[in-house]
Amino acid sequence: MAAPLDPQMFDPMCPSSALPFQIGDKWTGMIVLCLEGGPRRFGELKVPLHGITSKVLAQTLRAMERDGLVTRTVYEENPPRVEYELTPLGRSLLTLIAAARAWSREHLPALLQARRAHDAAADPSR
């Protein structure tokens, strides 16, 4: 589980923002996926979550900790090291996320096509 996270694990071209559902806050679902393979450090999480700011990542992790989805472990070293790990409860979300991804694979293209068709009918100029 020491393999580094793939910086491209969340393809910027993936229209996931069009999904008709969301896990927790904007980043929660992606964080859960990042932690699937084992504990990860704060800075390690920032890599695939391209563009997330420290503030928002910390904020999201605090909320997840509060809800018992992750544990936060501080190692008294220098420089400091902090690791986040999924709890069994957080891990239980993985099945739900898998279901959501399965739905997307199967139905999201149809949704996007319906949207384009609708928009084209409303404004044929573009």
Place this chain on the structure above:
Amino acid sequence: MAAPLDPQMFDPMCPSSALPFQIGDKWTGMIVLCLEGGPRRFGELKVPLHGITSKVLAQTLRAMERDGLVTRTVYEENPPRVEYELTPLGRSLLTLIAAARAWSREHLPALLQARRAHDAAADPSR
């Protein structure tokens, strides 16, 4: 499918707002459930969606129509009658919603308890 919708089908005491996931916008998931049993009229939908305003309901239904989740049928009568019905695509969300509800039944109590415990540890006074 002519049976009226149960005004209490969404229990105000149900902590569904604490769910770590959401289907579409705030009301989308509930609307899908309301339409599960067949077509419903605009005013009919407002009953179980206690407190939703006409504006927001119309807005949400427009977005769902755009994404191909529901169809909108106007009957040229007086007074006007408009019916909304799930498309096969919209109906495909039902399995996902069922999965979300199953997760909630099984894990939401643990999440809420973790939250209470965390809050109590942070501020023992309350």
Place this chain on the structure above:
DNA sequence: CAGTATCCGTGGCGATACTG
């Protein structure tokens, strides 16, 4: 009955700067 029009409060999220 089935909406539309207008106004507006709140919160989620990002940008930037700073720190033990």
Place this chain on the structure above:
DNA sequence: CAGTATCGCCACGGATACTG
């Protein structure tokens, strides 16, 4: 490295009033 502190935008959605 792993955050916190501030500032601010703006989209979501609620309140109210009006209409074919």
